[in-house]
Structures are given as C-alpha cells and as structure tokens.
Amino acid sequence: MLERVKHNFRESIETKIAASEELPIAIEKGGMVMVECLLGGHKILSCGNGGSAGDAQHFSSELLNRYETERPSLPAIALTTDSSTITSIANDYSYEEVFSKQIRALGNSGDVLLAISTSGNSKNVIKAIEAAVARDMKIVALTGNDGGEIAGLLGENDVEIRVPSGRTARIQEVHLLAIHCLCEIIDTTLFPQAES
Template sequence: MKEQFKELIAASIAVKTALLSNEELLDTLEKVVDVIVTAYQAEKRLFFCGNGGSAADAQHLAAEFTGRFYKDRLSLPAEALHCNTSYLTAVGNDYSFDDIYARMIKGTARIGDVLIGFSTSGNSTNIVKAFEAAKEKGVVTIGFTGASGGAMKKVTDYLLNVPSADTPRIQECHILLGHLMCQFVEERFFG
C-alpha cells in the first residue's frame, strides 16, 4: 500500500508540475485576479457553484473571501450558491436540479458580478446553465475544469482547465489555484 501512496503522490506532483509550466493557464489566473479585484473595487459580488467535492471547494473558497485568507481585513462579498438547502431542494423538486444555479443567478446576480463554477469534467449541466444565465445578465464567468474544459469551455470568460482527466488530481489543483486567487486578490485589494 505504501508504494501506491507514493505513486498517487507522484501523480499529484506531476499535475502540479504541468501547471507550473502552463504559461497560458498562469496568464489566465493573473487575469482572473484582475477581474475579481476590479469587481470588488466596483462593489460587486462573487458567486460560487459546484457539485459534490466541487461544491465543497466552492464553499471553501467563498469562505476565504468572506472570512480571511492571510490578512485580518474586512469581509468581501462571496457566496456559495448551494448553501441554502431549502432553496436547493425546492427548485430541484419544483423545476429541475439542472436549474438550481441558473435560477438563482437570474434572480440575484447583477451586471459586473462574477460567477465562479467548478466542474472537473466541465460538463455539469447545472453549471453550464448557470454560466449561460450569467452571460445574459452581464456577469463575468470563471470556470475551473479538467483538461478538456468540456461544455463549459464555450460559455466561460476565463477558463482554468487543469491539465488532467483524473478527478482527484483536478480537485487538488482547483484548490491550489483557488488559494492563489484568494491570496493575490487579498493582497491587491487590501494592499
């Protein structure tokens, strides 16, 4: 078993090494930081969405903005859209699970807000539909996916597609990229 642990750790390192040399992705991450700082300067909000482990990552990163990352600072407006279980179950039951995020974006997001969606495949219908609704509202979209980008690739303003097809390795890199995003937004916005 120890050898298998080592193989999986090595696989994780290999994906991170691929990230390290992916200039296009790093350029996109830099643009994402700029977009979020600009949104916050204009008193806009961040919304996050995902499913399963990606929902956990979305909630984690929303908490980094509303709480703190490194600095003792004011809270920044960020919300993980799946945290209201009464809403989630009502819309999932009365409409469709595919509509849970799009419906909320249509009702609450405003032009200039930012929607950040997580899907390792890039094909989660509810995330794709949320991004389509965001486009209609003038909301900037940032997608965290795996290598192909999936269906999200066509509806995402800024795509951070981790160069892997292995869900756990993708999720590990999503949280790494998300932490970098939080750190540099915090540094830029609060000085």
C-alpha cells in the same frame, strides 16, 4: 496499497508541476477579473457539485471571513449551501436549474461567477454560466480534461483555468491551489499594506 498511495502523491505533484507551467497567466487574469469586480462594489457567486461544491464554499468563506491577512470582509455567496432552496428547485423544476435559478435572483451586472467543474460538463454548472451571461456577469471557470462544454461557452472577457489532467481527484487538488492563488491576488492587490 502503499504503492497506490505513493503513486497518488507523485501524480498530484506532477499535475501541479505541469499546472505551474500552464496556468499562471489564466490565474492572474482570473484574479484581476475578481479584483475589478470587487473594486466596482460587486460580488462573486460560486458553484460546483460534490467536491467542487466544497471548493465553491471554501472560496466564499475565504472572502467573507479572511484568507491570510487582516482585511475587511469581501462579498461572496456560495450557491451550494441552502438545502431548502436547492431541494425545492430540484424537486419542482430540475437539478439542472439549482444554480441558474439562484443566479437569476441574486446575480447582477458586474458580478462574477466562479464556476467549478472538473469535467466541464455538469449541466447545472453549464446552466449557471448561461444565466450569468444573461445577467451580464463575467465568468471565471475552473475546469479540467478538455474543458468540456463549459470551454465553448466562455467569451473573451471570461477566464478558463483548465487543469492539465483527466483525473477528477487530481484536478480538484489543483483547483484548491488555484483558489488560494486567486485569494492571494485579491488580498495583495486590494490591501497591499495588510498584515497577517
């Protein structure tokens, strides 16, 4: 067991080192897409399944409350939190629609969707992206593996941040780091004088 634990730590560190070489340009681009969205008075919607649902909520809470510095609340909605809405959509239509139906109600032109999927193949996240594109929203996608189906859905104004790993847990660990980088880009660009 000790060896397993040590292996996981080493694998996580190695994945982060590889990601530190491959991802900064995409993370910076994703951060600036979010900054532009917020400067235009728009909002950021986020979604994902399982651990990635937690990540979607982690991101929205950093915006709605605060990240590291004192600054005004910023508009973000995690589409993973309203169990009445999610269960009724899944029950009446299908689980694949749980995010897309919310996007058709809440998403507006200029908003951004933060779409999180380690495989890039979760059907409800794919449908969320399709609904967001139809609403003239931009997409920032956190993925892994080979980017899955999501990679093929993105346009030139969208951003894919693809973690170089095939293991869900390792990908998620880098997704959280990428989310904190996005928050730092947003805060330091919008509120350069803010103090912690």
